[in-house]
Amino acid sequence: MSPPAIETNNLTRQFDDVLAVDSLDLTVRSGEIYGFLGPNGAGKSTTINMLLDYIRPTGGSATVLGHDAQSEIKEIHQRVGVLPDDVGLYDRLTARKHVEFVIDVKDANSDPDELLERVGLADAADRKAGGFSKGMGQRLRLAMALVNDPELLILDEPTSGLDPNGARELREIVRQENERGTTVFFSSHILGQVEAVCDRVGIMNNGQMVVEDSIEGLRDQVGSDTQLTVQVGDQPDGVEAALGSLDAVESVTVEGSTIRVGLSDRSSKTSVLSTIEDAGLTVDDFTTEQASLDDLFASYTSSGADTGPEPAEVDA
Numbered sequence: 001m002s003p004p005a006i007e008t009n010n011l012t013r014q015f016d017d018v019l020a021v022d023s024l025d026l027t028v029r030s031g032e033i034y035g036f037l038g039p040n041g042a043g044k045s046t047t048i049n050m051l052l053d054y055i056r057p058t059g060g061s062a063t064v065l066g067h068d069a070q071s072e073i074k075e076i077h078q079r080v081g082v083l084p085d086d087v088g089l090y091d092r093l094t095a096r097k098h099v100e101f102v103i104d105v106k107d108a109n110s111d112p113d114e115l116l117e118r119v120g121l122a123d124a125a126d127r128k129a130g131g132f133s134k135g136m137g138q139r140l141r142l143a144m145a146l147v148n149d150p151e152l153l154i155l156d157e158p159t160s161g162l163d164p165n166g167a168r169e170l171r172e173i174v175r176q177e178n179e180r181g182t183t184v185f186f187s188s189h190i191l192g193q194v195e196a197v198c199d200r201v202g203i204m205n206n207g208q209m210v211v212e213d214s215i216e217g218l219r220d221q222v223g224s225d226t227q228l229t230v231q232v233g234d235q236p237d238g239v240e241a242a243l244g245s246l247d248a249v250e251s252v253t254v255e256g257s258t259i260r261v262g263l264s265d266r267s268s269k270t271s272v273l274s275t276i277e278d279a280g281l282t283v284d285d286f287t288t289e290q291a292s293l294d295d296l297f298a299s300y301t302s303s304g305a306d307t308g309p310e311p312a313e314v315d316a
């Protein structure tokens with residue numbers, strides 16, 4: 001069996017008084033697309049930089065494709081393709097020249113035209129990068145990362161600044177590369193950017209991994225939780241007990257003439273409304289909100305959050 005594509009043990013980086021990466025244990029399996037998520041400053045780039053020996057850890061260790069990230073960095077650079085965050089292109093060089101440059105540095109025998117074809121830039125091979133749109137620039141960076149047919153692609157915020165179409169096209173190319181057998185480590189600060197393409201995601205906050213799961217597992221965590229907010233005409237005395245006895249009701253709070261009900265099952269909305277009416281109240285208005293993956297991401301990464309959401313707490 002292949003070794004993990006990436007494995008870190010207690011990987012740590014302290015910058016003066018900032019603990020950028022805090023005892024990180026991360027395993028990326030060979031063949032998967034792993035979404036490395038977290039808000040700005042979470043420690044994603046610092047982690048990536050340690051995997052590539054651009055900066056040294058202050059503690060712990062890492063291997064990439066089974067090679068030690070400090071002592072065997074040559075092997076790693078040979079077998080890994082990197083699309084770095086924010087690396088400039090040369091305005092006056094053509095797309096092909098950019099790719100040829102990397103082929104030369106890596107001493108590879110890749111065909112630049114074939115790589116440009118793979119990222120959809122065959123027609124722009126002889127155009128200068130100075131005239132490229134943001135999306136074309138990212139495709140070109142991806143073509144450069146694909147030189148030497150890497151076993152692992154490390155993409156640091158590859159969709160940043162792209163419009164929704166550009167981001168989708170880039171994800172599509174990433175998926176195709178994965179189908180060719182390449183493991184992909186895809187960092188982003190937006191869950192929606194990786195949701196459609198990743199097998200698993202890990203969410204970082206304040207240098208620590210706060211949750212790691214498949215997208216499906218994250219969806220299960222979100223569940224079908226719904227919050228129903230009901231405005232009633234009168235003071236809703238005594239309705240809490242009646243609502244609390246319904247199976248799907250997880251929480252009830254009353255504030256003035258507003259009743260908020262946390263539901264585990266959206267379809268129980270009508271029984272909540274009829275219970276309120278049975279208690280002699282008139283329903284003036286109601287709204288429902290469904291929890292989304294974005295809410296889950298926010299709950300794990302909002303300032304001060306380090307343990308994720310409280311289970312089944314709605315507006316307590």
Ligand SMILES: Nc1ncnc2c1ncn2[C@@H]1O[C@H](COP(=O)(O)OP(=O)(O)OP(=O)(O)O)[C@@H](O)[C@H]1O
Pocket residue numbers: 015018019020038039040041042043044045046047085189
């Ligand atoms: N060279 C450095 N010197 C001092 N502090 C640093 C350095 N590099 C990163 N940091 C700090 O470490 C923390 C993690 O930064 P990092 O760039 O790894 O986060 P990130 O998750 O990649 O964020 P972004 O999405 O903004 O790129 C931040 O608080 C940052 O200010």
